[in-house]
Amino acid sequence: MTDAVWLASESALLPSRIQMAFTLAYHVLLVPLGVALPTLTLLMEGIGIFKKDETAIKIARRWSVVMAVQFAVGAVTGTILSFEFGILWPRMMGRFGAAIGLGFAIEGLAFFMEAIFIGIYLYGWNRLKPKVHFALGLVLPPVGLVGAFGVLAANAFMNTPGGITMEGDRLTNVDVIRALFTDALGYEFWHFVISIYMTAGFMVASIYAVAWLRGRRDHYQRLAFAVPFTFAALLAPIQLVVGDVSARALTDNQPAKFAALSLTWETRDHNPEVVLGLMGNAGQIYFGIVVPTVDSLLVGYSPATVVKGLNSFPEDTRPTIAEANIVHTAFDVMVGLGTIGALLALWHLWSMARRRRPPDNKWFYRLAALAGVGSYVAVEAGWVTTEVGRQPWIVYNLMRVSDAVTSAPAGFVWTMLGTLVVIYALIAFFFISLLLRLAQRWRKEDEGAPEVGVPYGPRPKAFEAGSA
Amino acid sequence: MPELVAFVLLLAITAYSTAGGVDFGAGIWDLLAGASGKSKEARALIDHAMAPVWEVNNVWLVLGIVVCWTGFPLLFQEAFLGLYPLFALALIGLILRGAFFAFRHIAEEPRQHRAADLVFGISSVLTPFFFAATLGAIASGNLASFSPMSIAFGLVSVAATAFSGATFLVGDARRYGAPEMLDYFRRRTIAAAAALIVTGTAALAVIAAQAPDLLKAMLAGKGLPFALVTMVLTPAVAFLVWRRIYVWYRVLAVGAVGSLVFAWAFAQSPYLIPGKLTIDQAIAPQPTQILLLIVTVVLVLVIVPSMALLYYLDQKGALESTY
Numbered sequence: 001m002t003d004a005v006w007l008a009s010e011s012a013l014l015p016s017r018i019q020m021a022f023t024l025a026y027h028v029l030l031v032p033l034g035v036a037l038p039t040l041t042l043l044m045e046g047i048g049i050f051k052k053d054e055t056a057i058k059i060a061r062r063w064s065v066v067m068a069v070q071f072a073v074g075a076v077t078g079t080i081l082s083f084e085f086g087i088l089w090p091r092m093m094g095r096f097g098a099a100i101g102l103g104f105a106i107e108g109l110a111f112f113m114e115a116i117f118i119g120i121y122l123y124g125w126n127r128l129k130p131k132v133h134f135a136l137g138l139v140l141p142p143v144g145l146v147g148a149f150g151v152l153a154a155n156a157f158m159n160t161p162g163g164i165t166m167e168g169d170r171l172t173n174v175d176v177i178r179a180l181f182t183d184a185l186g187y188e189f190w191h192f193v194i195s196i197y198m199t200a201g202f203m204v205a206s207i208y209a210v211a212w213l214r215g216r217r218d219h220y221q222r223l224a225f226a227v228p229f230t231f232a233a234l235l236a237p238i239q240l241v242v243g244d245v246s247a248r249a250l251t252d253n254q255p256a257k258f259a260a261l262s263l264t265w266e267t268r269d270h271n272p273e274v275v276l277g278l279m280g281n282a283g284q285i286y287f288g289i290v291v292p293t294v295d296s297l298l299v300g301y302s303p304a305t306v307v308k309g310l311n312s313f314p315e316d317t318r319p320t321i322a323e324a325n326i327v328h329t330a331f332d333v334m335v336g337l338g339t340i341g342a343l344l345a346l347w348h349l350w351s352m353a354r355r356r357r358p359p360d361n362k363w364f365y366r367l368a369a370l371a372g373v374g375s376y377v378a379v380e381a382g383w384v385t386t387e388v389g390r391q392p393w394i395v396y397n398l399m400r401v402s403d404a405v406t407s408a409p410a411g412f413v414w415t416m417l418g419t420l421v422v423i424y425a426l427i428a429f430f431f432i433s434l435l436l437r438l439a440q441r442w443r444k445e446d447e448g449a450p451e452v453g454v455p456y457g458p459r460p461k462a463f464e465a466g467s468a
Numbered sequence: 469m470p471e472l473v474a475f476v477l478l479l480a481i482t483a484y485s486t487a488g489g490v491d492f493g494a495g496i497w498d499l500l501a502g503a504s505g506k507s508k509e510a511r512a513l514i515d516h517a518m519a520p521v522w523e524v525n526n527v528w529l530v531l532g533i534v535v536c537w538t539g540f541p542l543l544f545q546e547a548f549l550g551l552y553p554l555f556a557l558a559l560i561g562l563i564l565r566g567a568f569f570a571f572r573h574i575a576e577e578p579r580q581h582r583a584a585d586l587v588f589g590i591s592s593v594l595t596p597f598f599f600a601a602t603l604g605a606i607a608s609g610n611l612a613s614f615s616p617m618s619i620a621f622g623l624v625s626v627a628a629t630a631f632s633g634a635t636f637l638v639g640d641a642r643r644y645g646a647p648e649m650l651d652y653f654r655r656r657t658i659a660a661a662a663a664l665i666v667t668g669t670a671a672l673a674v675i676a677a678q679a680p681d682l683l684k685a686m687l688a689g690k691g692l693p694f695a696l697v698t699m700v701l702t703p704a705v706a707f708l709v710w711r712r713i714y715v716w717y718r719v720l721a722v723g724a725v726g727s728l729v730f731a732w733a734f735a736q737s738p739y740l741i742p743g744k745l746t747i748d749q750a751i752a753p754q755p756t757q758i759l760l761l762i763v764t765v766v767l768v769l770v771i772v773p774s775m776a777l778l779y780y781l782d783q784k785g786a787l788e789s790t791y
């Protein structure tokens with residue numbers, strides 16, 4: 001048999017999982033700025049309007065351009081995701097669409113509003129009165145939150161399905177409220193919302209931390225750094241608490257996921273906390289630091305707390321060892337970065353409280369410059385924890401990933417995946433080069449060159465050839 | 469109530485075919501503008517007309533998909549199990565189009581710019597083609613991606629989007645006071661109307677051969693009023709534009725394309741997939757239907773005014789600025 005025939009007869013499970021993971025991971029890179037940047041921009045515009053600070057207005061304007069480009073890419077990659085539910089997982093949607101879809105229907109509303117008002121906000125800068133412009137922009141933050149709620153309701157349903165009645169394989173009734181507000185929603189939603197606001201704040205601020213390191217210390221730089229950084233710094237410590245709530249909730253809701261992320265093999269009390277490290281096929285731990293009893297303490301505040309181990313679940317209902325190692329590593333990365341971020345935040349807040357400005361310290365700015373990227377890594381790691389930890393289920397305890405997958409040939413999905421990788425690389429290239437160009441242009445403007453229009457969807461003043 | 473949900477789905481499909489269609493149409497004319505003569509001017513006008521609204525149009529598509537999988541999970545499952553190649557192709561077209569529309573503005577080098585224009589233009593043709601082909605494949609009842617029906621529907625949709633795109637560009641040329649562009653797109657409106665009539669007639673012949681029941685329902689049953697509306701409005705728009713009678717021509721063009729979609733949908737109702745799946749068989753449980761209808765009502769109450777605001781500000785020139 002030739003390779004082509006072999007590929008064509010293979011199940012599409014593997015490429016489908018890779019494709020889903022790849023496109024989701026990509027899309028979620030756009031979400032923090034998509035949902036949270038409007039808030040930061042409005043904050044800045046508000047400072048500009050109410051304190052009559054032209055610099056703040058200028059910063060807000062520039063951020064809004066980034067917001068729009070970002071939104072466009074988010075919309076494109078998000079649309080792809082919704083198709084992938086059909087192309088890759090048609091049977092999940094066939095069986096559970098009436099429940100999973102609820103969140104997405106609400107999300108649809110929110111995206112609609114977002115698209116409209118981003119259009120108005122971006123194109124309204126010059127012609128609308130400042131306060132009208134600001135007021136119209138105020139629609140964006142709540143709408144973004146509603147959108148996030150919708151998607152997370154769908155995801156929470158996959159993790160802790162509820163509110164449905166099944167007869168055999170057929171979903172016969174849905175309790176809308178319970179299917180939207182499933183057990184996981186509470187912690188997933190708040191943890192996620194905080195993470196995107198934090199990420200947006202750290203990311204934006206990190207640009208100006210770099211500017212500081214390069215020697216720029218004017219009002220512009222100080223404002224553009226301090227506002228988003230303070231915003232994120234206020235959230236970072238809270239995130240530790242909320243993340244802790246998530247982890248503890250998993251011991252009830254998805255014990256196999258918890259066993260994977262804590263690398264617990266045997267069910268036991270005095271369960272040790274494993275920091276980093278890998279698990280072997282018989283549950284032995286390599287490399288990591290094993291701290292006795294601490295996991296039990298963290299879960300139930302008592303050394304006697306019993307933690308369920310992976311081997312207490314039938315093998316085909318829990319993550320594999322390889323998956324458990326991925327989940328555990330991702331979890332540790334998230335927690336580690338979250339802790340560093342919170343410490344950095346406290347340093348900043350302490351300095352702000354004492355001297356009303358950020359620390360004048362090179363190391364502070366070096367870390368701040370890394371905080372943006374670090375947050376993104378934490379977000380990705382968090383999703384890997386959630387999604388891989390759910391394996392082998394697509395809808396927890398109700399449907400396996402392998403039962404949901406398309407019957408399209410593997411070769412088709414591999415081809416599509418390859419195409420998407422190329423296209424996404426192209427999009428990333430364009431996106432980044434556009435941002436770099438914007439930055440360069442703004443730098444020139446700050447050195448005295450006149451302001452020019454934005455390159456994104458520009459509407460030339462007159463469209464006559466030549467001026468366009 | 470299942471019928472109401474089906475109607476909501478139809479409205480989303482129709483909205484995408486019309487609003488989105490205008491958008492794709494503009495892209496098609498962007499491609500056909502080529503590299504010579506008035507192309508620069510035409511392209512500037514197209515950009516001008518599209519920039520602030522294209523993302524909103526795209527949302528209709530997402531909405532349609534969501535209503536489909538929430539309201540009719542089995543339809544969604546069957547359609548995607550059978551027609552994944554078409555959906556994948558449409559999807560890839562859509563991404564390339566979106567990406568290259570946004571990014572052609574940053575290509576400073578003429579050659580890059582030209583390449584970006586080209587990708588944008590070609591994908592503006594292919595995307596509506598493949599989307600409509602899925603409808604054709606569904607209408608044929610046997611869910612084969614590449615069949616005479618799917619190709620016929622695809623071709624009609626390309627003509628239809630070119631048609632509605634051209635009429636709106638006529639409007640934009642008028643709004644911005646560009647007499648040359650006005651004539652340029654007037655001629656193209658008339659040509660596209662002719663193309664729509666030709667492809668539409670050919671499609672009817674294909675339907676007659678492949679799905680005689682559907683044809684009967686279209687020309688003698690529930691689809692008839694809508695089919696008639698399209699048949700009357702298409703030449704009427706061409707006539708108005710030819711005689712420079714600028715009243716109602718855009719609304720009528722949207723009407724022509726919209727009722728074409730209605731003619732197909734009503735002709736095959738109560739089937740979602742003719743001979744295989746009816747509305748009642750595929751419908752989600754009742755509470756889900758209720759939520760979908762509530763979402764629809766909110767959509768109408770909230771989105772329509774917002775959208776009106778967007779279009780109002782746009783027309784007023786409040787969104788003219790370069791920022």
Ligand code: HDD
Nearest residue numbers: 188191192195240243244246247335338378379382383386
């Ligand atoms: C800035 C980002 C960020 C930071 C600093 C943290 N997390 Fe997180 N975490 C996320 C971003 C995130 C996320 C991307 O937002 C996830 C993915 C799914 C979700 O609901 O939130 C997530 C998921 C997630 C889950 C899985 C929830 C589930 O499967 O339902 C757990 C158990 C934790 N987190 C725990 C923590 C702990 C204990 C942290 C710190 C000490 C922490 N996270 C910091």
Ligand code: HEM
Nearest residue numbers: 017020021024025028151154155383384387388393394401
């Ligand atoms: C947005 C951030 C997200 C990221 C980065 C992410 C990441 C991943 C990863 C890594 C996988 C592969 C797991 C594996 O095969 O081992 C996966 C699978 C999947 N995720 Fe997520 N996920 C995200 C959010 C969501 C949301 C919000 C939903 C649905 C509402 C969702 C639905 C799915 C589905 C359907 C699969 C495929 C089946 C499976 O492997 O379980 N994901 N995701």
Ligand code: HEM
Nearest residue numbers: 030031034035070071074075078079081082111148151530
């Ligand atoms: C982690 C959860 C997710 C959140 C919070 C989220 C949020 C967003 C946001 C804010 C946008 C608008 C673009 C932007 O502002 O950057 C967007 C676009 C989109 N997302 Fe996601 N997304 C998530 C995951 C998903 C998943 C799993 C899907 C799969 C169905 C999805 C579907 C979409 C769609 C269809 C769009 C385009 C909407 C439009 O055309 O305007 N998202 N998403």
